[in-house]
Amino acid sequence: MPEERTPAPSAAIVVGYVLAYVALDWVSYIDPIGAFAITPWNPPPGLSLAFLLRYGVRRGGWLFVAALAADIVVRGTPAPLPVLVAASLLLAVGYTALAALLTRVLRMRPDLLSLRDTAVFVVACGLTCGVIAFAFVSLFAGSGLLPVQELGSGIVQFWIGDLIGIVVTTPALLVATRTRDRPSFAPAPAVLAEALAIALALWIVFGARFGDEPKLFYVLFLPVIWIAMRHGIEGSVFGALAVQLGLIAAIVFTRRGAGAVLDFQFVMLVIAATGLLLGAAVSERRLIERQLRDKQEKLDRSLRLAGASELASALAHELNQPLSAITAYVRACEMMLANPAAGTAEIKTTMNKVIGEANRASRVVRRLRDFFRSGTVQIETVAPSLLVHEACATIRERADRNQVTLETPPGVVRPVAVDRVQIEAVLHNLLANAVDALEARSDDRVVRVTAAPDGPGFVRIAVEDNGPGISPEIADALFDPFVTTKASGTGLGLAISRSIVDAHGGRLWHEALAPGSAFCFTVPEAQ
Amino acid sequence: MTPGHAALIALVDDDEAVRDSLALLLRLHGFATREFASGEAFLEWAGTEPADCVLLDLRMATLSGLDVQAELARRRLGWPIVMLTAHGDVATTRAALKAGAFDFIEKPFDDEVLLQTIRAATQRSAERRTQAEREARFARDLERLTAREREVLGHVLAGRHNREIAVLLDISPRTVEVYKARIMDKLNVDRLPDLVRLALEMGLGRE
Numbered sequence: 001m002p003e004e005r006t007p008a009p010s011a012a013i014v015v016g017y018v019l020a021y022v023a024l025d026w027v028s029y030i031d032p033i034g035a036f037a038i039t040p041w042n043p044p045p046g047l048s049l050a051f052l053l054r055y056g057v058r059r060g061g062w063l064f065v066a067a068l069a070a071d072i073v074v075r076g077t078p079a080p081l082p083v084l085v086a087a088s089l090l091l092a093v094g095y096t097a098l099a100a101l102l103t104r105v106l107r108m109r110p111d112l113l114s115l116r117d118t119a120v121f122v123v124a125c126g127l128t129c130g131v132i133a134f135a136f137v138s139l140f141a142g143s144g145l146l147p148v149q150e151l152g153s154g155i156v157q158f159w160i161g162d163l164i165g166i167v168v169t170t171p172a173l174l175v176a177t178r179t180r181d182r183p184s185f186a187p188a189p190a191v192l193a194e195a196l197a198i199a200l201a202l203w204i205v206f207g208a209r210f211g212d213e214p215k216l217f218y219v220l221f222l223p224v225i226w227i228a229m230r231h232g233i234e235g236s237v238f239g240a241l242a243v244q245l246g247l248i249a250a251i252v253f254t255r256r257g258a259g260a261v262l263d264f265q266f267v268m269l270v271i272a273a274t275g276l277l278l279g280a281a282v283s284e285r286r287l288i289e290r291q292l293r294d295k296q297e298k299l300d301r302s303l304r305l306a307g308a309s310e311l312a313s314a315l316a317h318e319l320n321q322p323l324s325a326i327t328a329y330v331r332a333c334e335m336m337l338a339n340p341a342a343g344t345a346e347i348k349t350t351m352n353k354v355i356g357e358a359n360r361a362s363r364v365v366r367r368l369r370d371f372f373r374s375g376t377v378q379i380e381t382v383a384p385s386l387l388v389h390e391a392c393a394t395i396r397e398r399a400d401r402n403q404v405t406l407e408t409p410p411g412v413v414r415p416v417a418v419d420r421v422q423i424e425a426v427l428h429n430l431l432a433n434a435v436d437a438l439e440a441r442s443d444d445r446v447v448r449v450t451a452a453p454d455g456p457g458f459v460r461i462a463v464e465d466n467g468p469g470i471s472p473e474i475a476d477a478l479f480d481p482f483v484t485t486k487a488s489g490t491g492l493g494l495a496i497s498r499s500i501v502d503a504h505g506g507r508l509w510h511e512a513l514a515p516g517s518a519f520c521f522t523v524p525e526a527q
Numbered sequence: 528m529t530p531g532h533a534a535l536i537a538l539v540d541d542d543e544a545v546r547d548s549l550a551l552l553l554r555l556h557g558f559a560t561r562e563f564a565s566g567e568a569f570l571e572w573a574g575t576e577p578a579d580c581v582l583l584d585l586r587m588a589t590l591s592g593l594d595v596q597a598e599l600a601r602r603r604l605g606w607p608i609v610m611l612t613a614h615g616d617v618a619t620t621r622a623a624l625k626a627g628a629f630d631f632i633e634k635p636f637d638d639e640v641l642l643q644t645i646r647a648a649t650q651r652s653a654e655r656r657t658q659a660e661r662e663a664r665f666a667r668d669l670e671r672l673t674a675r676e677r678e679v680l681g682h683v684l685a686g687r688h689n690r691e692i693a694v695l696l697d698i699s700p701r702t703v704e705v706y707k708a709r710i711m712d713k714l715n716v717d718r719l720p721d722l723v724r725l726a727l728e729m730g731l732g733r734e
Binding site for chain 2: 317319323
């Protein structure tokens with residue numbers, strides 16, 4: 001329940017709330033109907049709603065106190081006390097019920113972090129304010145304090161006044177009092193430009209007199225939309241507030257009649273709702289993007305770990321082979337030496353094989369050492385042809401065994417700035433995949449590795465094979481971790497390769513050839 | 528394995544050095560070897576000669592050791608399989624043993640352990656072959672019994688005494704004795720308990 005998380009307000013906050021209520025009521029007591037709080041701009045309910053949403057609906061009693069105080073202080077007790085008490089009670093009950101409806105029934109979270117919460121807020125406020133307006137104005141009309149013919153216009157004015165007070169004031173207060181994702185209030189050139197845009201729009205509507213004012217209302221939309229697109233709801237609530245204040249100031253300054261204020265406030269309501277909903281949509285999208293990015297980073301980290309352990313396991317397997325062979329060869333030599341009939345020629349041949357296997361083991365160890373040394377990225381300037389050559393050397397034996405021809409046509413490209421070991425691992429992985437892919441082909445198995453300039457500042461390296469190609473079903477999931485077509489694969493190779501290339505600022509993608517497929521990636525040229 | 532006949536080891540590993548070195552060592556220890564660079568090549572050969580042991584690498588590029596094992600089982604080739612595994616292949620090793628592999632050896636291997644395991648495997652193979660030969664000889668001997676002798680044997684295996692058999696076959700107990708002596712002579716056994724044990728081992732008298 002939201003109640004459990006809302007702290008009790010301190011005495012200072014309660015007193016501040018009541019004083020602010022009275023002060024706002026006094027400031028906004030413009031163009032009233034009768035001598036009652038029926039004005040076309042009425043921000044105190046907005047303040048009250050924010051107070052209740054932040055501190056819980058149980059603080060509803062303070063609304064009664066504040067509303068009664070305002071009637072006495074601002075309007076000098078315009079009606080018999082019992083009527084004022086009834087009116088204040090009605091306001092307190094009405095807005096407390098609205099707060100309860102929002103938090104308990106509609107499950108709106110007061111931080112306005114999602115479009116859904118914001119839309120729920122606008123719609124629920126619009127409907128509830130209508131009910132309160134009807135009850136409030138009927139109370140005064142029923143007490144004979146308001147002429148019956150003013151009932152209709154009174155209800156409309158009260159409704160628009162309170163609703164706009166809420167839609168402009170409450171979100172601004174809620175956003176300003178967030179505990180996380182708080183907007184920064186640091187002055188920036190952009191904020192100044194936005195303030196100027198609002199001022200300019202107000203000048204066009206009121207100052208420039210290009211024609212009838214109502215026709216130019218729409219100019220006020222532009223700065224609010226701009227701010228909403230730029231800052232999301234964290235900016236748009238303050239943009240709408242600024243437009244509202246400017247509008248009221250302009251109305252007071254140009255001494256317009258009651259009808260004009262009401263017209264302006266209808267437009268203001270639409271502007272505020274637009275800014276609110278657009279801002280919420282923008283903020284929500286940004287939040288989702290940020291969550292996705294966080295998730296991606298987490299995945300990348302775990303992939304790097306998985307990559308290291310996969311590599312270690314693969315290297316251990318590669319070490320086992322030469323070690324097993326060496327053991328068997330040496331034992332064989334021992335037996336041949338013990339047997340006087342055996343010739344020295346065969347012993348010599350076997351000893352040479354032992355040396356070959358020992359060299360093979362040390363190559364594996366060197367690769368392992370290189371990998372762990374480069375736990376951090378070590379960027380060096382290297383010729384792409386060297387990368388290709390080194391990677392091909394690691395796969396040559398496997399290619400020969402599978403009767404695959406490795407083609408590396410010469411190309412003139414500038415040196416690149418990469419982590420040599422990591423990019424070689426990517427190339428090795430792509431080459432191994434290409435060699436495996438050619439198994440289905442009976443003859444003329446070719447893998448081509450090319451390097452070519454790719455746009456400004458990048459070199460493109462492509463590994464092409466003339467195998468059967470990638471089936472469309474798995475083409476989409478090609479780079480997802482744990483997706484594999486190989487019985488013994490983990491499905492991490494391409495995912496890891498892509499994260500390595502990404503870390504270099506390049507990209508890795510797949511292209512279908514006829515026949516076969518190509519895996520291409522880009523890496524930055526050395527400066 | 529009969530004396531003078533070298534046990535035949537099939538070596539299946541996609542690493543050429545491992546294959547070559549193992550073949551050399553095994554040949555020096557008096558085994559005959561056949562080498563295969565892939566599971567496919569081995570399966571093509573399997574069945575053309577009887578192997579006494581299959582040294583099978585678990586991790587191969589195309590068909591894995593488990594695939595090859597399954598195919599051998601499907602073809603009912605019950606050769607003892609020794610899996611060559613890498614450290615950490617626990618799950619696959621367990622699967623291989625459950626599927627009836629004779630044993631497994633972790634790479635890099637101790638050559639003494641390897642040779643012991645191979646000897647044990649070929650021993651198993653030889654025992655199986657001896658058993659098969661005994662069964663074949665017994666089947667041949669059984670063919671030599673007359674219909675009447677087979678009838679008497681059936682009653683003997685059912686645990687009946689001479690007198691009961693004599694009543695059932697309407698002959699004298701003395702004649703039953705004569706039949707029994709002839710049966711034992713033809714099946715190359717000296718004592719009656721040996722006859723019963725042999726017949727039961729070979730699957731007679733169960734029904």
